[in-house]
Amino acid sequence: MRTRPVALAALAAVALVAPAAPAAAAPHESSPIDAILARMTLPQKVGQLFTAYVYGNDANTPSPADAAMNRRQYGVDTPAEVVQKYHLGGVVYFAWTNSLQNPRQIATLSNGLQAASSGVPLTISTDQEHGVVSRMPAPATQFPGGMALGAGRNPADAYRTGRVTGTELRAVGINQAWAPVADVNVNPANPVIGVRSFGSDPGLVAALTASQVLGFQHGANTSAAAKHFPGHGDTATDSHTGLPVISHSREEWRRVDAPPFRAAIAAGVDAIMSAHIVVPALDPAGDPATLSRPIITGLLRGELGYRGVIVTDSLEMAAVRQKYGDDRVPVLALKAGVDMLLMPQNMQVAYDSVLGAVASGELTEARVDESVRRILTLKQKHGLLTWTPVDPATAERSVGSPEHLRVAQAVTDHTVTAVRNDAGLLPWSGAGEKILVTGWNSSATNNVAALAGALGATPLVTNLPDDQKIAEAVAAASTRDLTVVLTNRAGDTTVTDPGARQQKLVKALVATGRPVVVVAVRDPYDLAYLPGVSTYLATYGYTGVSMRSLARVLRGDAPPRGRLPVAIPGLYPYGHGLSW
Structure with missing residues (x-):
């Protein structure tokens, strides 16, 4: 196997940009941790195992609507009271909980929650993968997501992404990132991972996973989490809504899925x-990996030798709740070998079930102590056992700083992939000629307008167009010298685009005979569903930074540097990419 060389190569690739790793304390040598454990009650220990979300933009004065949500979910009004009621070990932030509005607000919320924690400071976390899963709002620096970094092939870029992201998270009091994604995306139909993955090659994914871990942890003192073990890259089912079954043999798992996790552990x-x-x-028992002792303890702890914190994916997801009730899931996860329980469906039921399992003897207090010790060790490693408030004014200066934005643009400039240029349209050098930018648009990033602005073009948002909108786009294209049409998962006619409207739009635009460039702004596989397209690029994302890099490539101000980190089945192999 090549997993060890891959891990070492990943570490070597960032040696020039990563400071030396501090020596980790052996688990039972830490007297501060022993002292904390000795004074904790069982309810406090059990609380340390849980990470939950809370509603409100302030720890003590949420809006009436957020207070009502907390009351319905937890029986108390404020985020601070939720933390205190359950002795929470961690809190996770989302936009829909109103936790993430702007740097000053986030920093103030973090300070308030930490002040409410009883004796042991919190891990405060969020999903900041970048690309399609990016929780921090503007003005936070936006990087391209995993598959774009895979196209760039540069471990140092993965490190810089982790370092800058972690620095901005720490500035607002977030000390734990649910990133990077270590899944190897070998299934083009994967509905839940896709462009979140670095690619389909285990060696590439391993190298970039290790580099991003180092960027977060050593570059920014922010805890990282590699996900989703034992590997979520070959599924056609979304685990948020169903229970995926992966058909890989044990040998396939070792060859395809395990290398990135081995590299993360080495990092x-x-x-x-x-x-x-x-x-x-x-595990032939048919239990999801989160609840499987053969997978969590046997493989991750045993075969891979991992000694750090194991955290569940959200326990609200359908896949983990399909076979067992909400009172059993947390207990079974702990029995499997998990340490941290993320977002239980019913906090009171989950909390009581763990306490009850200890009371009945199904779990021992020593087993709880084992997980609490790992969590406290993680907190100690990042200086969280002696918490210091963050400065909201400093947060405002750090988040989205000019230097961070320059790094993000430089990283993104390495990722745009030119897949096909059969008509020789690109680079487009027509000075003063009229360009139309149309197609799929995100209301969050306004990517059509962003690209049009960068090109000096006319924007026309169609999204999933009806016949009238297609006719409008065709009429506009017939009076332009060039049309750039953006697509998003145009091949997914089950969920994303049930009427295949994007395919119809592209076909109609190509039929005009006018120059057309198609750009996939999410999965690069769209070309397989778009016959007749002679010019095709992939950006793997649709944020402003990706649109600016795309505009430079289209104009010839920069060459396309990306190479496909996955194959486009039947058309182009892994590693393909043009330049000019």
Whole structure:
């Protein structure tokens, strides 16, 4: 196997940009941790195992609507009271909980929650993968997501992404990132991972996973979590809504799925997140990996030798709740070997079930202590056992700083991939000629307008167009010298685009005979569903930074540097990419 060389190569690739890793304390040598454990009650220990979300933009004065949500979910009004009621070990932030509005607000919320914690400071976390999963709002620096970094092939870029992201998270009091994604995306139809993955090659994914772990942890003192073990890259089912079954043999798992996790472990990753997937070759019992002792303890702890924190994916997801009730899931996860329980469906039920399992003897207090010790060790490693408030004014200066934005643009400039240029349209050098930018648009990033602005073009948003909108786009294209049409998962006619409207739009535009460039702004596989397209690029994302890089490539101000980190089945192999 090449997993060890891959891990070492990943570490070597960032040696020039990563400071030396601090030596980790052996678990039972830490007297501060022993002292904390000795004074904790069992309810406090059990609380340390849980990470939950809370509603409100302030720890003590949420809006009436957020207070009502907290009351319905937890029986108390404020985020601070939720933390205190359950002795929470961690809190996770989302936009829909109103936790993430702007740097000053986030920093103030973090300070308030930490002040409410009883004796042991919190891990405060969020999903900041970048690309399609990016929780921090503007003005936070936006990087391209995993598959774009895979196209760039540069471990140093993965490191810089982790370092800058971690620095901005720490500035607002977030000390734990649920990133990077270590899944190897070998299934083009994967509905839940896709462009979140670095690619389909285990060696590439391993190298970039290790580099990003180092960027977060050593570059920014922010805890990282590699996800989703044992590997979520070959599924056609979304674990948020169903229970995926992975058909990989044990040998395939070792060859395809395991290398990125081995590399993350070699890089010293603080946490590994489990997947709610069934892998019969790894555990024939049919339990999701999160609840599987053969997978969590046997493989991750045993075969891979991992000694850090194991965290569940969200326990609200359908896949982990399909076979067992909400009172059993947390207990079974702990029995499997998990340490941290993320977002239980019913906090009171989950909390009581763990306490009840200890009371009945199904779990021992020593087993709880084992997980609490790992969590406290993670907190100690990042200086969280002696918490200091963050400065909201400093947060405002750090988040989205000019230097961070320059790094993000430089990284993104390495990722745009030119796949096909059969008509020789690109680079487009027509000075003063009229350009139309149309197609799919995100209301969050306004990518059509962003690209049009960068090109000096006319924007026309069509999204999933009806016949009238297609006719409008065709009429506009017939009076332009060039049309750039953006697509998003145009081949997914089950969920994303049930009427295949994007395919119809592209066909109609190509039929005009006018120059057309198609750009996939999410999955690069769209070309397989778009016959007749002679010019095709992939950006793997649709944020402003990706649109600016795309505009430079289209104009010839920069060459396309990306190479496909996955194959486009039947058309182009892994590693293909043009330049000019």
